[in-house]
Amino acid sequence: MLDTEATLEIQELVAEFKPGNADLLPALHKVQHRYGYVPKEAMGVVAKQLRLGEAHVYGAVTFYSEFRQIPPPKTRVDWCSGPACRLKGGEHVRRALEATLEIGMEENTEGDKLGLHLAQCNGTCDFAPQIWVDGKVVGPLTAAETIRLARELKDGAG
Amino acid sequence: MLRGFEELRSQADGVWQATQSRTVIRVPIATCSIAAGARETLEALREGVKERGFDVGVQAVGERGLCWLEPLIEVVKPDGSAILYENVTADKVEKLLDEAIDGVCADLAFAVAEGPDVEGVQRLDDFDLWALQDRRLLARCGIIDPENADHYIAHGGYSGLVNALELSQEEVIKTVEDSTLRGRSGSAFPTGTKWEFLRSKEREPKYLICNADEGDPGAFVNRILMECDPQSVIEGMAIAAHATGASYAFIYLREEYPLAIERMEKAVEQARERGLLGEDILGSGLSFDMKVWVGAGSYVCGEESGLLASMDDARGMPRIRPPFPADAGVFRQPTNVNNVESYADVTLIMQKGLEFYNSVGIEGNRSTKIFSLSGHIQRVCVVEVAFGYPLRDLYHAVDPATYQERRKLKALQAGAALAGILPTHLALKLPLDPDAFKEHGVLMGGGGLVFIDDTACIVDMNVMFSWFLEDESCGRCTTCHGGTQRMVEIFRRIGSGGGRSNDYDKMQMLGKALQYSNCIHGSASPTIMLKSAEFFREEIDEHIIERRCRAQVCRDMIRYEITGDSDKLLEAAAICPTEAVVQTDEKWSIDQARCIRCNACKDVAPDDVRIVDALTDVLPLAVAEARAAG
Ligand SMILES: Cc1cc2nc3c(=O)[nH]c(=O)nc-3n(C[C@H](O)[C@H](O)[C@H](O)COP(=O)(O)O)c2cc1C
Ligand code: FES
Numbered sequence: 156m157l158d159t160e161a162t163l164e165i166q167e168l169v170a171e172f173k174p175g176n177a178d179l180l181p182a183l184h185k186v187q188h189r190y191g192y193v194p195k196e197a198m199g200v201v202a203k204q205l206r207l208g209e210a211h212v213y214g215a216v217t218f219y220s221e222f223r224q225i226p227p228p229k230t231r232v233d234w235c236s237g238p239a240c241r242l243k244g245g246e247h248v249r250r251a252l253e254a255t256l257e258i259g260m261e262e263n264t265e266g267d268k269l270g271l272h273l274a275q276c277n278g279t280c281d282f283a284p285q286i287w288v289d290g291k292v293v294g295p296l297t298a299a300e301t302i303r304l305a306r307e308l309k310d311g312a313g
Numbered sequence: 314m315l316r317g318f319e320e321l322r323s324q325a326d327g328v329w330q331a332t333q334s335r336t337v338i339r340v341p342i343a344t345c346s347i348a349a350g351a352r353e354t355l356e357a358l359r360e361g362v363k364e365r366g367f368d369v370g371v372q373a374v375g376e377r378g379l380c381w382l383e384p385l386i387e388v389v390k391p392d393g394s395a396i397l398y399e400n401v402t403a404d405k406v407e408k409l410l411d412e413a414i415d416g417v418c419a420d421l422a423f424a425v426a427e428g429p430d431v432e433g434v435q436r437l438d439d440f441d442l443w444a445l446q447d448r449r450l451l452a453r454c455g456i457i458d459p460e461n462a463d464h465y466i467a468h469g470g471y472s473g474l475v476n477a478l479e480l481s482q483e484e485v486i487k488t489v490e491d492s493t494l495r496g497r498s499g500s501a502f503p504t505g506t507k508w509e510f511l512r513s514k515e516r517e518p519k520y521l522i523c524n525a526d527e528g529d530p531g532a533f534v535n536r537i538l539m540e541c542d543p544q545s546v547i548e549g550m551a552i553a554a555h556a557t558g559a560s561y562a563f564i565y566l567r568e569e570y571p572l573a574i575e576r577m578e579k580a581v582e583q584a585r586e587r588g589l590l591g592e593d594i595l596g597s598g599l600s601f602d603m604k605v606w607v608g609a610g611s612y613v614c615g616e617e618s619g620l621l622a623s624m625d626d627a628r629g630m631p632r633i634r635p636p637f638p639a640d641a642g643v644f645r646q647p648t649n650v651n652n653v654e655s656y657a658d659v660t661l662i663m664q665k666g667l668e669f670y671n672s673v674g675i676e677g678n679r680s681t682k683i684f685s686l687s688g689h690i691q692r693v694c695v696v697e698v699a700f701g702y703p704l705r706d707l708y709h710a711v712d713p714a715t716y717q718e719r720r721k722l723k724a725l726q727a728g729a730a731l732a733g734i735l736p737t738h739l740a741l742k743l744p745l746d747p748d749a750f751k752e753h754g755v756l757m758g759g760g761g762l763v764f765i766d767d768t769a770c771i772v773d774m775n776v777m778f779s780w781f782l783e784d785e786s787c788g789r790c791t792t793c794h795g796g797t798q799r800m801v802e803i804f805r806r807i808g809s810g811g812g813r814s815n816d817y818d819k820m821q822m823l824g825k826a827l828q829y830s831n832c833i834h835g836s837a838s839p840t841i842m843l844k845s846a847e848f849f850r851e852e853i854d855e856h857i858i859e860r861r862c863r864a865q866v867c868r869d870m871i872r873y874e875i876t877g878d879s880d881k882l883l884e885a886a887a888i889c890p891t892e893a894v895v896q897t898d899e900k901w902s903i904d905q906a907r908c909i910r911c912n913a914c915k916d917v918a919p920d921d922v923r924i925v926d927a928l929t930d931v932l933p934l935a936v937a938e939a940r941a942a943g
Contacts, residue, residue, distance in 0.1 A: 174626075175626070175644070177563070177606065177625070177626065177643065177644070179626035179627070180606070180608070180624075181606070183609070184607055184609070205626060207626060211626075211627070214627075214628050215627060215628050218611065218628035218629065218787075219608075219609030219610050219611050219628075220609070220610035220611065221568045221608075221609040221610035222609055222610075236777075236781070237530040237531060238530050238531045238687070238688065238726065238774075238777070238778075239531060239687040239693070239763060241773075241774075241777050242689055242763070242765060242769050244912070246866075247911050247912045250911040251890060251911045251913055254891055254909055254911065275530060275569055275610070276530040277344060277533070277536075277570065278344060278345065278533025278537075278685060278687075278695075279344055279345055279348040280531065280685075280687035280688070280693050281348070281381050282348055283687070283693075290571075292347075292348035297912070297913075298911040298912045298913035299888050299917050300916075302888055302890050302913055303888070
């Protein structure tokens with residue numbers, strides 16, 4: 156593989172990590188922190204740095220639900236899949252979101268403006284059912300409120 | 314006394330006293346309060362105090378666990394009297410500053426925490442959900458600044474480590490054994506025994522892991538500890554290091570807890586700065602350090618062998634045991650894995666002594682357990698109660714109105730996805746004691762308690778949990794990933810009207826097969842399915858035989874219909890994301906082919922829309938099955 160500018164940058168980014176030092180996830184986190192996702196080229200660089208096979212690194216990236224392989228959306232909408240949210244109408248919220256934004260979970264709208272992510276309960280169940288817009292908890296939400304919010308986000312995004 | 318600890322403590326006392334010499338407003342900054350707007354409140358308070366030129370401190374602290382009252386602000390006067398104010402969002406800050414600094418702001422007051430009685434305001438100690446608690450592990454939450462190690466030290470912090478360092482390894486382990494402490498993750502494995510496994514290993518270096526993956530949906534016990542009193546976890550790990558000879562530790566923390574990550578990292582750094590981590594701690598000869606290691610969203614990585622695999626530069630697939638972590642853990646070296654709360658318990662034991670520790674609780678489970686309560690209750694909260702506390706009393710305190718109205722609580726789910734589910738009539742009879750739960754074939758688990766009322770559908774709950782289990786199955790053994798997949802299929806089918814009379818046999822067969830999974834994720838996964846079939850048979854039967862969902866939750870079993878003709882339907886038509894609310898010749902109806910049953914139309918036009926059973930008039934099950942058989 157030829158070293159392009161991008162791979163050189165990633166090499167520098169992960170230069171501190173060592174083989175056999177519990178460094179794979181820390182390295183991937185660092186890449187994702189920098190780029191918002193784990194680009195394909197990065198897997199090769201990380202693999203080389205940690206002396207692992209590229210398929211091995213790819214396997215890890217796909218195993219963990221918090222690693223993304225597509226660029227992050229400008230606005231990220233996390234939908235809580237937890238029990239308290241489900242009990243209080245979280246499924247309505249999900250259907251409303253998917254129908255309004257016309258995407259499914261782990262997908263982005265045109266031009267990566269908005270993206271949906273299936274999230275796990277973080278213990279703010281007092282606001283169930285809820286979503287997090289760029290990390291900020293919004294709830295409790297009815298389906299109607301969700302649709303209004305999603306439409307606003309859709310119109311405003313960009 | 315160990316070298317330098319006296320100085321540390323007097324310096325810490327000085328730091329703490331300085332904050333108390335004038336009126337101080339404590340603002341909880343933790344995940345729940347932030348969601349309720351506490352950051353904005355903090356900001357507004359700081360500005361307001363500055364503008365008014367008040368000589369008042371504004372202090373960020375941890376939260377007390379009373380989530381529904383957040384932001385729950387405390388105003389502490391120099392004479393020690395303190396009043397708590399509820400739901401103080403930024404817009405109420407002016408009012409609070411007008412009234413609460415020189416007197417009492419009666420409109421916002423929740424309770425008197427310290428000092429003389431105030432007319433018309435209850436005392437915190439009399440408030441039922443507070444009075445029933447035994448706050449030991451949570452004692453400092455909401456009082457101290459979790460980002461200031463001195464606050465912790467000024468409140469008895471690290472005296473437990475000092476006490477432990479004066480004992481031999483064997484003596485510390487004996488003390489932990491005598492406390493009967495059992496793993497708080499839900500494992501219930503005796504902590505002292507586990508430590509002895511590690512201590513007896515010759516091979517070095519030895520490692521500790523703090524399992525802070527807290528993946529159980531609905532559990533946020535560890536999060537509160539890490540966000541609000543992080544040093545207590547670090548102190549417990551240092552004690553464990555002394556007792557077992559471990560020299561390094563990893564805190565395996567889930568990525569979904571960004572604030573806990575930040576606070577734990579800061580706490581580790583501050584402990585190191587004070588010589589409480591690092592080389593030759595307090596001149597005792599103990600050298601021990603640690604770092605936070607961030608997970609990436611995988612439930613099975615909470616299982617200790619999955620966790621180890623994940624740290625071993627790989628996918629977090631649980632391994633077949635033995636070898637156990639004490640033989641081959643991180644880097645294949647001897648390792649001990651404990652839960653966050655288990656380490657915090659050790660801190661308590663060593664700070665306060667066995668007599669104190671053992672003074673509450675029940676035989677075999679002394680002291681307390683932290684629980685997070687959510688679901689169909691009014692007061693979502695985190696509480697700490699003595700083992701053996703009656704669940705019924707706790708329920709009444711978190712849902713007072715429901716109790717009065719007798720709205721129907723249906724089930725309790727303790728310990729999340731793997732632990733099972735119990736109907737109310739059994740659950741509310743139980744004490745909070747893991748052994749009592751076990752008698753019913755379910756687990757009490759790590760502290761998550763989800764209350765479920767009759768607006769929920771048991772088939773839907775199973776669809777949700779079995780889907781979670783399938784999604785989180787690591788995929789190594791077909792038994793687990795195939796088995797959990799079958800669970801999802803069966804419940805989805807039942808929920809969409811395709812239930813068959815032999816489905817219960819299938820569940821039993823699956824339950825047996827799953828026992829042969831590689832790890833507990835697989836073998837425990839059918840618990841909720843089997844318990845549902847045992848305790849909620851009538852409701853599942855309704856789905857299978859009558860094709861009816863009594864809670865009107867299963868989407869394929871219901872249909873939305875227009876019953877009215879008010880103007881609100883215009884709004885309903887506008888809100889519908891699939892344009893399914895249509896008007897032809899003045900008459901409103903719902904285009905069933907388009908409807909996704911999101912309920913939005915009913916949200917805006919509740920009197921004009923109703924939900925009806927959609928499948929009850931299709932062929933009865935017996936006829937359908939006979940026909941299919943030819
Ligand atoms: C599927 C699965 C998930 C688990 N998740 C966690 C977890 O998130 N946190 C935790 O402390 N223990 C979890 N455990 C239990 C751990 O394997 C281990 O027993 C525990 O960390 C030991 O700590 P303790 O002895 O202090 O309880 C899980 C177990 C299984 C089977
Ligand atoms: S279930 Fe959604 S935040 Fe807890």
